[in-house]
Amino acid sequence: MxxxxxxxxxxxxxxxxxxxxxxxxxxxxxxxxxxxxxxxxxxxxxxxxxxxxxxxxxxxxxxxxxxxxxxxxxxxxxxxxxxxxxxxxxxxxxxxxxxxxxxxxxxxxxxxxxxxxxxxxxxxxxxxxxxxxxxxxxxxxxxxxxxxxxxxxxxxxxxxxxxDPQWPQTEGMEELKQKGLAMHAKSYRGPQKYAGKRALIIGNGNSSNDIASHLVPLAQTPVYRSIRRPNLPHFVSLPDPRIVDVPPVKRFIHDDNNKVTVELKDDTKIEDIDIVFVGSGTxxxxxxxxxxxxxxxxxxxxxxxxxxxxxxxxxxxxxxxxxxxxxxxxxxxxxxxxxxxxxxxxxxxxxxxxxxxxxxxxxxxxxxxxxxxxxxxxxxxxxxxxxxxxxxxxxxxxxxxxxxxxxxxxxxxxxxxxxxxxxxxxxxxxxxRQSMYEVKRQSLLWLKKQKDDLEQAKANENGSGLANGVLNGSRS
The missing domain is CATH 3.50.50.60 (FAD/NAD(P)-binding domain)
Known part of the structure; x- marks a missing residue:
């Protein structure tokens, strides 16, 4: 050598x-x-x-x-x-x-x-x-x-x-990709274009949690997150009632109106989904x-x-x-x-x-x-x-x-x-090193409080009650 x-x-x-x-x-x-x-x-x-x-x-x-x-x-x-x-x-x-x-x-x-x-x-x-x-x-x-x-x-x-992002081999996923109804986290650039859309996110790590938190102020709620198990402590995310966790996906069914029906492994269905995000970090x-x-x-x-x-x-x-x-x-x-x-x-x-x-x-x-x-x-x-x-x-x-x-x-x-x-x-x-993630959680709680206080102050000033919380769900 x-x-x-x-x-x-x-x-x-x-x-x-x-x-x-x-x-x-x-x-x-x-x-x-x-x-x-x-x-x-x-x-x-x-x-x-x-x-x-x-x-x-x-x-x-x-x-x-x-x-x-x-x-x-x-x-x-x-x-x-x-x-x-x-x-x-x-x-x-x-x-x-x-x-x-x-x-x-x-x-x-x-x-x-x-x-x-x-x-x-x-x-x-x-x-x-x-x-x-x-x-x-x-x-x-x-x-x-x-x-x-x-x-x-x-x-x-x-x-x-x-x-080289990898996609789940779930039935129907390939068709969603071809129709532009599925997006990998690698291509995610922000929530603005999904305002008013019904969304489902696959995964429970940092990427999925970020995307979900960004979407909830703008998209239709609830935003669905398909998970296999509770997230690990170092995938820090604040709970939000507008994000609903559901079981893994069995298959995707695409209709002629560019809507997606999601059939879950517990045999329940979620209909009229506009966009599916793959945030599993694969x-x-x-x-x-x-x-x-x-x-x-x-x-x-x-x-x-x-x-x-x-x-x-x-x-x-x-x-x-x-x-x-x-x-x-x-x-x-x-x-x-x-x-x-x-x-x-x-x-x-x-x-x-x-x-x-x-x-x-x-x-x-x-x-x-x-x-x-x-x-x-x-x-x-x-x-x-x-x-x-x-x-x-x-x-x-x-x-x-x-x-x-x-x-x-x-x-x-x-x-x-x-x-x-x-x-x-x-x-x-x-x-x-492991204590970093509790520090992150506290920083998110602090940031959320600043935004909540700001929204409350604006609402009081305008006399219009609580604001719609557009900022409340943002993590970054």
Whole structure:
């Protein structure tokens, strides 16, 4: 392992911190990041000026996060104090993108980051000769996306989770998609166009809860939310009598008037639905441009929510000059990407050891799969129903601290000076991290009270009784 020229694919959270760590904590001849859009930031970059852009973020206007600033901070680059009240300490979409853009600024100026460059294909060369990468340059005046080819010693795929949304295989869903009567959360941009509509939302995570809360002031009520189980504590949402939870959907029936009848699994029906939102947060993580037959065939297997054959969720077992950052779903993606890419930097610098054979490297994956299967069996036995989809290979869940602490221990063994630089992972930090969600709940209650008080003041001033509560349901 002696890579000199390294390509980083993707200019979001994972790509930016990987680029920084490879440059600042490694000793490589050339490190370059390519991003297909015209700005860095990944999902945090929402270009509202061009709704028809080739690649869109899944973010929506006025989004407010649910992770505190310290967990959005890369090591040696603290997140600035957001200009918000003590009652609402969570950064907005714009504040988060501003942080990422500032973090990337010097690498943009130095030419380490190239925008408007799309990676089309990454092909493994014979005999350890690296990777042939085919790209399209969309920055040229004719916007033709002209292709060119370059060769790299190592490649880090950092494209994350939000490129390939998955739809439920429910009967009738395909027809709704074709008729424009179903929308995935990835394409949601706000509630305004659904005023007066009857809506049903599938899912009970952050996306579904946000969409439901946005819709209730404008749409016909109740707004229906189809769920399999009560939401977990970290999917923070205030109760609202205008949002009615219903069982999972058995089938959708579309009529000639572009209305939808929803038949639920308890055999009840909801009629005259105008729009169905898929907010279950389901995406397929697959860097489809990586051209390795075993990787591609396994990734298309019945368990698609992972990139297979990765050691530590990072190194491709059969050729460790290919790596991925951001293949896991953690509570704190910024800090996990930071420690993961620091570990990768030291592996590629021959400062951190890793198992010497593909078979040894694959043990991590095997043990992880066995662990998840046991956890799913335990939850199903305890609850009497199918285990949550969050008990999956790629969701770190309760193992996040142990995973990150293990990576950090290997890093510190090689470079002790990084002990105080990288974040701490411990049981104490786990408890503190989990407290973020109660802070979020309190911030939502505070925000709701401010809006209720404002509406009451307006009603008193106008002598018209209580206002219609248009603002009352908004979470962001």
């Amino acid at each position: 002696d890579p000199k020229r390294i390509l980083v694919i993707g200019g979001g959270v994972c790509g930016l911190v990987t680029l920084r760590n490879l440059i600042e904590r490694g000793s490589f001849d050339k490190v370059e990041l390519v991003e297909r859009r015209d700005n860095v930031g990944g999902v945090w970059y929402l270009d509202e000026s061009d709704p028809e852009a080739r690649w869109q973020s899944p973010a929506y206007p006025n989004l407010v996060g649910n992770v505190l600033p310290e967990f959005l901070s890369f090591s040696e680059s603290p997140f600035p104090e957001p200009p918000s009240t003590p009652h609402q300490p969570y950064p907005t979409l714009k504040e988060t993108h501003d942080y990422l853009r500032l973090f990337a600024e010097k690498y943009l100026e130095r030419g380490n980051i190239r925008l408007n460059i799309e990676v089309v294909r990454v092909e493994e060369l014979d005999a350890g000769k690296g990777w042939e990468v085919t790209m399209r340059d969309w920055s040229l005046p004719d916007h033709a996306g002209r292709e060119f080819v370059s060769v790299w010693d190592a490649v880090a795929g950092c494209t994350g989770w939000f490129d 995406y397929r993580i697959l860097d489809s441009f990586i051209s390795i037959i075993p990787l591609m065939s396994q990734a298309r297997a019945p368990q698609p929510r992972r990139i297979p054959s990765l050691h530590k969720h990072i190194l491709y077992a059969y050729n460790p000059t290919l790596a991925f950052i951001g293949t896991v779903m953690p509570y704190t993606p910024f800090t996990i990407a930071d420690v993961s890419s620091t570990w990768l930097t030291l592996v590629w610098s021959n400062q951190v050891p890793f198992p010497p054979s593909p078979e040894a490297r694959l043990l991590f994956e095997k043990e992880r799969i066995q662990h998840i299967e046991r956890q799913r069996e335990i939850e199903a036995a305890e609850t009497g129903r199918e285990a949550s989809s969050l008990f999956t290979y790629s969701a770190l869940g309760a193992s996040e601290e142990d995973y990150a602490a293990g990576l950090k221990a290997a890093i510190v063994a090689a470079k002790p000076e990084l002990e105080s630089v990288l974040p701490e992972w411990s049981e104490k930090r786990r408890t503190y």
